[in-house]
Amino acid sequence: GGQSEPSAEPAMEQTTEIAEDAGNESVPPRASVSRLRVATTTSLYDTGLWSYLEPMFEEEYGVELDVLYAGTGKALEWGRRGDVDVITVHSRSREEQFVEEGYGLERVTFAYNYFLIVGSPDDPAGLEGMTPEDAFTTLMQNGEAIFVSRGDDSGTHGKEKAIWAIAGYDYEDVRTSGDWYVEGGSGMGPTLVMADEMRAYTLSDMGTYITYRSDLDLEPVVDQGDILLNVYSVLEVTSSRNPEMAANLREFLTSETVQDLIGNYGVVEYGIQLFTPCAGEGIQGI
Amino acid sequence: MILELENISQRKNGQRILSDVNLSFSKGAFFVLMGPTGCGKTTLLRVAGLLDKPSFGRMKYQSEPIPHRGKERLHVRRRMATVFQRPVLFRGSVFSNVEWGLRIRGISEDEISRKVSQVLVMVDLEGYGDRDSSTLSGGELQRVALARALVIEPSILILDEPTTSLDPNLRFNLLRRLKDLHSETGITFIMATHDFTDALSLGTTGAVMRNGRIEQTGTIDEIFYSPSTPFMASFVGMKNVFPAEFSEDGAIVEDLLIRHTSNKRGHGFLAIPPGAIVVSRETTVTSERNHFAGTIICIEREGSIFSISVNCGNLLMISSVTRSALSELDLTEGQDIHISFKASAVHVF
Amino acid sequence: MILELENISQRKNGQRILSDVNLSFSKGAFFVLMGPTGCGKTTLLRVAGLLDKPSFGRMKYQSEPIPHRGKERLHVRRRMATVFQRPVLFRGSVFSNVEWGLRIRGISEDEISRKVSQVLVMVDLEGYGDRDSSTLSGGELQRVALARALVIEPSILILDEPTTSLDPNLRFNLLRRLKDLHSETGITFIMATHDFTDALSLGTTGAVMRNGRIEQTGTIDEIFYSPSTPFMASFVGMKNVFPAEFSEDGAIVEDLLIRHTSNKRGHGFLAIPPGAIVVSRETTVTSERNHFAGTIICIEREGSIFSISVNCGNLLMISSVTRSALSELDLTEGQDIHISFKASAVHVF
Amino acid sequence: MPQLLEAFRIALDMIVSGDPVVFSIAFRTLMISVTATVIAALIFIPVGCLIHFNRFRGKRFLVSIIQTLFSVPTVLVGMLVFLLISRAGPLGSLGMLFSPGAIVLGEVLLIAPILTGLTISALSGMGRDVADTALSLGAGQLQMVLKVLSESRYMVLTAVLMGFGRAVSEIGVAIIIGGNISGYTRTLTTAIALGVGKGETSASIALGIILLALAMIVSVTVNTLQHSEK
């Protein structure tokens, strides 16, 4: 992959136009320095949390915040290439590696929720109430009930692999064990749709499941177990053009007010708490 | 009658191109369609060839009405072939062009190659089969287009000026072969042409059009030797056409009395073929009944003959003489001479 | 010399189309290019018009070599205009077609509309300016193409059979106007044609091609009245062309002795124009020095004259007579007759 | 851009080593898009002919609509077909969703406007001459149309190649109604999209190179056929 030294290039000349153009929708400012770019995982983006927080941050710091969404892998790749300033993702091991390689400053967790194993309400494999590892073992042994995997190396996919590992299976064996294991290659939303169409099980993050819930005939069958913990963290990119503003964003996310807002986000709309704020609580995830 | 056109009119863009055309083509005729440019020949041939539908009028094939669409129309159309005024060849070889009409009729390969070779010989293009159609000269192209239609052996062959790009010798040979084909096979030919030589040497019957109307129709001789209107007379090249008052004595044209052999009375026209007017330096007694004195206004070469304009009183008469006559009589412009012509040479209409 | 072609050869697809052509066109000439179909006229005119580059040879404009590319070549090309054998019109109106050559030369609007109207009158298409070019008849199209080239007022106007789709009257008028234009403006015309009438009435000089070579070049009279080879003789329509042995007594052709006025000796050719051969029922004493008896083999109409083939011993001679002579002499096939012609009518080469 | 070199190396590796997964994806891609192109050509070239050779009210408007559909996004086609064949949709009982056949269906619809529109353009370019000549030699309507098509074959083949190009390179349909299922409906483009999502730039570009190699084979084949036919 694209290794490049986090280089500090001279600030660009266009800074003069910024003040006038800031906030104007149709004639956006051109200089990248005036904009802060945050890359977030698709599942987080799809909950709408960022659209909710973005104007607040922009108002508070007078900056144009560009929110980019992608899979965890791509978001980290952007960080490595210096194309974004801040990253919010949910894959502990890869985040730690990112920081270790010197691309990110520090992994700061700020919220969590749980992954769910969802399936059609009649629960053909009878997974209801099992632990995640038992549920997966049952699926593997059953060999009839379909399981749809994200299959895209996303954070969610990583989580699924981790569960297989705890359940004692080699992931390659699982992949190739039969038609019951369907390896999609799409985002969480399409994967949920596919599971619904196939009356299959899948592993989903809570946010996406909640937003899709009304259109689908899928119910959570397993939602307990530490392994299902899904922790979101924020990383400042070392090569950021605008390190101060990046730090501002980290502070913003972990500030008490915003933490409260995150805790209450979506409660009214979906009748369920989407995120539990956890800044400074030492919850690192698995 | 193999084909009949009844009250055919054609409009395009609100413009009247054909008006009330009635024509019938008898089986085995060689029908020649003539008329000035833009008079509607091509438009008429497209209707006759079932390529366009007329805005008004109807058509019959072998006395059966031709419907406006459907299998039957196609069936009649398949008995015809048209060679356009500006033929286009299909891409590919000369052979593939010529065989196409046979191929779509499902003729066998053997038959196809036999017929194509034959027809290529007929149009003097033996050995051209493999040539790419885009590399042909103008005259070669025209003959391939002709061959492509001939090979079908249609009952009615419609030709829109088929010999324009051919040199005189080739044209002569080709026309002779067409004539042979005509007498051998009894194909009905309908040919538009501007060339009187072609018309006279091939045609049996014909028509002259003017402004989208049929001006005269009849046998070729009638058209060329008995034009029925001044337009017709001037069109077939009669130069000395004059309005006249006819009485028992003869015809009065301006202040000249012209003797003729018709018994027409009252107002009308007469024409004297330029070739029938004899020019001489002195008057001699002959059997000719019309003698006038005049002055040569101008001498002009028209191809291989010379046209001499002679002023007789108020009348300008044109006589045509050969090169040798010109030099023997030693004629020059401004000279006073005599002209004479037989009463039987005067065409009255 | 306004334009000179030196040792021009042209190959296409490995085929030799032109071989070593040398021609020069003097300023103000009306040069007529003739030859059988496929002899290379169009190919030569494309080279002359700077539209194709020859495979070999070079060209000069006003004695300056014309380079193979670049501004200078364009400059010369801009002094020429070509009307193709199968002209295509641009989409749009007649006006927009005709004005195009002026527009690309940056002529002012006023000038353009004045010149276009003028030239449309000249080609008898007044009022056709707004017509869509795709709706024209064959003859109208041809005249628009001509107008489009004329309007540019080129120094050299190249015409590839420009009058093929025109009726005789229009053609006559148009040719007369071209002739007037020629004498008024001194434009150099280079015209390919199959029509001898056109060639004779317009041309000052000319050439006849055969198989990609120049067969003869010279004045029009030289070409038509002094053909230098049997091919030339038969091409210009001399029918009675025979190989002969020339001696002091005259020429021996087969077993006949033909008297002539040349002092040629040894092997050669002679030709007797069919129009010079007099047919009679009895022999009479005249100034004609050649008299033969023969039998009529066939009588054929060729346009407005009749061609009579007479078998004299082993020689087939063709005489052409008018319709009236035919009926007066009451000639029929198989009849025994006499033919006679003057020694001075025999063309020796 | 070292990734580019890397990508070429990977692509070469995949080809030389005969990577079975890549080969099966490439083969599937080719089958799906060639099938879609052939079906679309068989239906929509004739449709284009019908439109061109008939006069009717609103013809120009119809042509505008077809040209408008050049702009239809693949995801839109994907969604519409999804609604049609998903379990709850009118054709749900056929169980076509997430199958290669469904992708073919979607791609046929996707490239239909391209083939129809370019066929009409190709025929418009020919003028009436060729059609008239064919008719004058006794062709029936169908024979005439076939002749005109064959005369404009260069343009028609360009249309087919353009349709193939669109089919083989599209993602929306393949993802939404194919589902990018590994070993079943995964095509080169969905594999690329997946790789891009994972941030595997070089590997994705390598797959793109393989896709272009396939397209090259198709275009050279078609061109060679056309030239040899002549």
Added chain:
Amino acid sequence: MPQLLEAFRIALDMIVSGDPVVFSIAFRTLMISVTATVIAALIFIPVGCLIHFNRFRGKRFLVSIIQTLFSVPTVLVGMLVFLLISRAGPLGSLGMLFSPGAIVLGEVLLIAPILTGLTISALSGMGRDVADTALSLGAGQLQMVLKVLSESRYMVLTAVLMGFGRAVSEIGVAIIIGGNISGYTRTLTTAIALGVGKGETSASIALGIILLALAMIVSVTVNTLQHSEK
């Protein structure tokens, strides 16, 4: 398919109520794709002419390559441009990534083969006649080319519309090098893709309908211009 009706209702709503977000996205989409099409047309129609009117070794091969590039997936173009203009790329210092200008650049590259290839096809359909006629009337090389182009304008305009269609409907470039940033680089297609990802089918289809409405305006405008010019 109740979603379809729903989609039409939403689309109508968005248009009637003049939803400012949708309008600004639609406007941005139009600006980006029209700009890309115009730039690409100005560059690649001439390139097509150059290729058509010149003889050189490998011309047929070059045409094959161009036709092959009909098949280039948008994501591939997206990735290549990404590698070019991302911070770590050769043009990284320009800071173009994730900007509308970057999308224009990507779309120009994407539709270049379409415009070049279809221009060549259009010109090939004209034969030498028109070019010869123009030259015979004294046209310079450029004047001749312009005349031939104008004679084949129906095909060339189809090419331009096809290029516009591809540009306005593509997603890969807009996502990868535009980033789908709300209020800045979000286009109708990336908005649709986002909607699809969130399962908002009806709203996504509504955006698709709006996109087609835009395309309709463009195609009708272009057709009207062409007919009136004639």
